[in-house]
Amino acid sequence: MVKELVAGKTIEAWLKTHPLLEKVISTEEVFWTNPKFGSLARSEGKLPLGELDVKDAEERLTRFAPYIAKVFPRTKQANGLIESPLAMLPNMQQLLEKILDSQILGELYLKCDNELPISGSIKARGGIYEVLKHAEDLAIRENMLSNSDDYSILDSSNFRNFFSQYSIAVGSTGNLGLSIGIMGAKLGFHVTVHMSADAKQWKKDLLRSKGVTVIEYESDYSKAVEEGREQSNENPNSYFIDDENSKDLFLGYAVAANRLKQQLDDRGIVIDENHPLFVYLPCGVGGGPGGVTFGLKLIFKDNVHCFFAEPTHSPAMLVGLITGLHDKVSVGDFGIDNITDADGLAVGRPSGFVGKTLENLISGVCTVKDEQLYGLLAMLANSEGIYLEPSALAGFPGIIKLLKEKSGRTYLKNQNLSKVMGNAIHVVWATGGSMVPKVIMQDYYKKGLRLLGVRSWSIFQSPFDFKGN
Ligand SMILES: Cc1ncc(COP(=O)(O)O)c(C=O)c1O
Incomplete structure (x- = not known):
């Protein structure tokens, strides 16, 4: 207005x-x-x-590479x-x-x-990275993982059961939701994507087919983010990926x-x-x-x-x-x-x-x-x-x-x-x-x-x- x-x-x-x-x-x-x-x-x-932060992100992606290669054969x-x-x-x-x-x-x-x-878009870079970082933080905190491990061990029911205690939420116009939904669900997280009215139907359908919860809004992206943030904050086991402010993304x-x-x-x-x-x-x-x-x-x-x-x-x-x-x-x-x-x-x-x-x-x-x-x-x-x-x-x-x-x-x-x-x-x-x-x-x-x-x-x-x- x-x-x-x-x-x-x-x-x-x-x-x-x-x-x-x-x-x-x-x-x-x-x-x-x-x-x-x-x-x-x-x-x-x-x-x-600065440079050290980018290097840290690069190293994290290298640690996850054996896992990614295993669960996404195209890589x-x-x-x-x-x-x-x-x-x-x-x-x-x-x-x-x-x-x-x-x-x-x-x-x-x-x-x-x-x-x-x-997930076929630029959002695969930031979105997948932040999900991986969150998974690593949780697993290291619980002494289930260390930086020197071969991360392909994450592809196991032990880890999927562990991550299933946690939720990830995000507001999206479509592609960020796809990236976070596909990666999060693969690891075992409960993922909820709050989709703005602009999001294309096929993106919502694809996510639902992967077991992701999609909540649709008739309003625009900012509202979807706001609602997603509020709902996620009510659950201490839920992690909100904040497209508007996230340094990890x-x-x-x-x-x-x-x-x-x-x-x-x-x-x-x-x-x-x-x-x-x-x-x-x-x-x-x-x-x-x-x-x-x-x-x-x-x-x-x-x-x-x-x-x-x-x-x-x-x-x-x-x-x-x-x-x-x-x-x-x-x-x-x-x-x-x-x-x-x-x-x-x-x-x-x-x-x-x-x-x-x-x-x-x-x-x-x-x-x-x-x-x-x-x-x-x-x-x-x-x-x-x-x-x-x-x-x-x-x-x-x-x-x-x-x-x-x-x-x-x-x-x-x-x-x-x-x-x-x-x-x-x-x-x-x-x-x-x-x-x-x-x-x-x-x-x-x-x-x-x-x-x-x-x-x-x-x-x-x-x-x-x-x-x-
Ligand atoms: C195809 C495509 N291009 C560009 C962007 C822009 O990215 P950002 O919203 O981070 O500026 C998006 C965001 O979803 C996208 O889906």
Whole structure:
């Protein structure tokens, strides 16, 4: 509901001091570059987490790898590592160049978290990590496990019986619930997922088939989280995974950075002052893109530039960052409805923890209309044979906007990047898709084709100004 006053100021007053909000409120696409963006050195000392925390998370995942390899055979080949490939997208790059009507210098890659094993989305990183950490904490506390054990012993009725005394709860738009539900149930926990109205039916059905309790809400994500937290707090044996504030979730996502570095190394790609890395990350509450950004900054420092992507109807992180109010503001306060087909991104109030931690490290935020997501879905499917869920395509427009919009070009100039863009590496983070049932994906694809108008590519005449086919 539109508020008369937001943090003591009228909407008119906000528009005066932050004129871009007018477009944001009208749900127009925007490309915002962060005026508070600065070097990592400037943030050091102020960050609540550091390299040792990420290393600790990496080591924990290594301890669990024998267990993961045993209970999820798809991960056996990777020795129980939950990781996704990095794919080059030469054909998609050509299509984007047509939209841009100019060459995209450098190379375009997709980080295929849509293929992450177990739950098929970026949420597998943080969600599974936090469940594992909780299981380890409980088992070590009861002297059932020590860090030096082979964790494949967790695959036993002894441990499943032990974990069955405990519950895990989470609020979710879908994919976090899938990750926590599948992992938690496998270990033996009672898992309850509080699903917002946006969550897709197939995600709820899948979870129920694994023995997970799914509670459905007619309201949005923030309400599902609030209810989940309250109900969980009533049970001393229940652990609530707090998507809005959890440091463990954040660290689980951050581990991705070192893995990406390894993949770039394997291809002989060096990131430095003359070879910048641009990463485009779909954003819901902010934990996934925030954790990845944090990890990347620790490794690549000022040579990585992270842009978040949100639906025009759910620009929660953008509104939090522009106003500086973070979780003290929701898109509804400005009359934005938070209704989007991009279910994973349908969040009205951002994570305060992520916004405050990264307010000087996020390069910018790009918003995208739902129709563009479907169009991009069909483009990527046709050009590269890769099928993503709508939310997962949100990163692509960032490249176009960075290179085309005045604010993007100013960013490049201010960061002394204009001259080295020929060496740029662009990584779009594909955050989900492989679990989507085929019939549903076909519908998405057909919708995308329809919207593209196949021959006229009409959707991209505005705002992308597509120039031909
Ligand atoms: C497919 C997909 N992409 C991106 C995100 C964004 O992650 P976060 O909510 O942590 O910002 C989600 C969240 O559920 C998602 O499901």
